[in-house]
Amino acid sequence: RKRVVVLISGRGSNMQALIAATMDPSFPGQIVGVIANKPDAPGLETARRHDIAAIPVDQKAYDSREAHEAAVLDALAELDPDIVCLAGYMRLLSATFVQRYAGRLINIHPSLLPLFPGLETHERALAAGMRIHGCTVHFVTERMDEGPIIAQAAIAVEAGDTPDTLSERLLRAEHRLYPHALKLILDGTVRMTNGRAVVESRRRLSEEP
Numbered sequence: 001r002k003r004v005v006v007l008i009s010g011r012g013s014n015m016q017a018l019i020a021a022t023m024d025p026s027f028p029g030q031i032v033g034v035i036a037n038k039p040d041a042p043g044l045e046t047a048r049r050h051d052i053a054a055i056p057v058d059q060k061a062y063d064s065r066e067a068h069e070a071a072v073l074d075a076l077a078e079l080d081p082d083i084v085c086l087a088g089y090m091r092l093l094s095a096t097f098v099q100r101y102a103g104r105l106i107n108i109h110p111s112l113l114p115l116f117p118g119l120e121t122h123e124r125a126l127a128a129g130m131r132i133h134g135c136t137v138h139f140v141t142e143r144m145d146e147g148p149i150i151a152q153a154a155i156a157v158e159a160g161d162t163p164d165t166l167s168e169r170l171l172r173a174e175h176r177l178y179p180h181a182l183k184l185i186l187d188g189t190v191r192m193t194n195g196r197a198v199v200e201s202r203r204r205l206s207e208e209p
């Protein structure tokens, strides 16, 4: 099975959804480690409970963003991942990092990208009067929240929704979407080619006589 490392900053509920999916032996990958930029990230404890290496790389212990990132890259190299999943990792990655794992680095974002990159996506979806909202798993490129889209899920915006009710309902969709998207990458159904997410099965279909 392929080796997956998850990067988190906090709660880690998406990480937990990935762990749950990978506990099925037929899933094409296993989580070999979780790295957090904050030592008190609750998700680290969750990972430990599942006997997964949980590695804090405290950003406060480093003088610069570059030094911290170099330490994260070292921790990653030890774990030797095939795929790196960002799951609520709230720190921008440098071009060096992104290039090092190009095509093998994915992120979940709580909006239907390219709408609402950045923070406070639920507030902004409501303010825009959206009738649907959603989440996106995408390849990470050098521009924040902009990489090629692997998979998306949409939910309805209900009358009376607040940012809290919306984010809570969307989180449940995230937990279904992320394992699905990871599987698409691990089994080779989707890959990044020339900066685009290519769906293998469709390609094969179109190549048929």
Ligand code: GAR
Pocket (backbone or CB within 6 Å): 008, 009, 010, 011, 012, 013, 014, 015, 087, 088, 089, 108, 109, 110, 118, 119, 171, 174
């Ligand atoms: C999730 O909603 C995720 O989509 C979001 O942070 C939350 C993390 O929750 N990510 C971003 O906003 C990235 N820009 P979790 O720690 O419980 O998975």
